[in-house]
Amino acid sequence: MNAIATPNAEQAQQDIVEEFAFFGDWTERYQYLIDLGKQLPPLADELKTEDYRVHGCQSMVWLAPSVHGDKLHFQAASDSAIVSGLIALVLRVYSDRPAREIVATEPRFIEAIGLAKHLSPTRSNGLAAMLAKLKAYAAATLNT
Template structure:
């Protein structure tokens, strides 16, 4: 992974992962149907920070995703900055949600935070099996890296 990440790339508005999850659930509650929610996900993905080409390596690729996904993190156990990108617009939106919950948090907070927002917003029921697998692979990669820097 890369520890030369820019700490301003993923600013957090919520002070904890739990508050971020509550905010996500509240935002998705404003939409009446899944067409609007998918459009919101796509819009979130379009707002992801630039992901440098040099980070798009096989070592940073998240395997298990149907679309291409790259994820990097610094090695600071107290403030893990995560950066990711996908070639899929909906997956990019999922990445934006994961970064909002997990980026900028301590490794300990990342490890102790279950992604309850996925169920809270109904995402588990509305993702294709391949996207669900990809989301699980991204979460596993984030948790694995948090565990490795927490040691």
């Protein structure tokens, strides 16, 4: 048994909710989002292609899946600091999970931390597009 257990998607969402509860206002939360985005590993230029581009985002966003055993791993990047932070949250919940768990997991953390009320309509649309693309990748692996 591993000494360090990776939390499941629900636990990852709960961890995010608890982290955001530490911040008193949205200025601090946005700064935390930006800081999370800065910690994303860089995305290789060969993955920044039209195939991996997430449409529906005002900023440029790429989401590249890969399959490792029964789990899907996602790499992603954006040219926007706040969107990069959103990507970091999404990857914590959905990356390195079995496809079935990805498809079944609703992104409760978005509402729970108040993101739904504090994102511009274009960022909300972009986040929804990113989640839809991620779930579509997972669903496709279930059908192969």
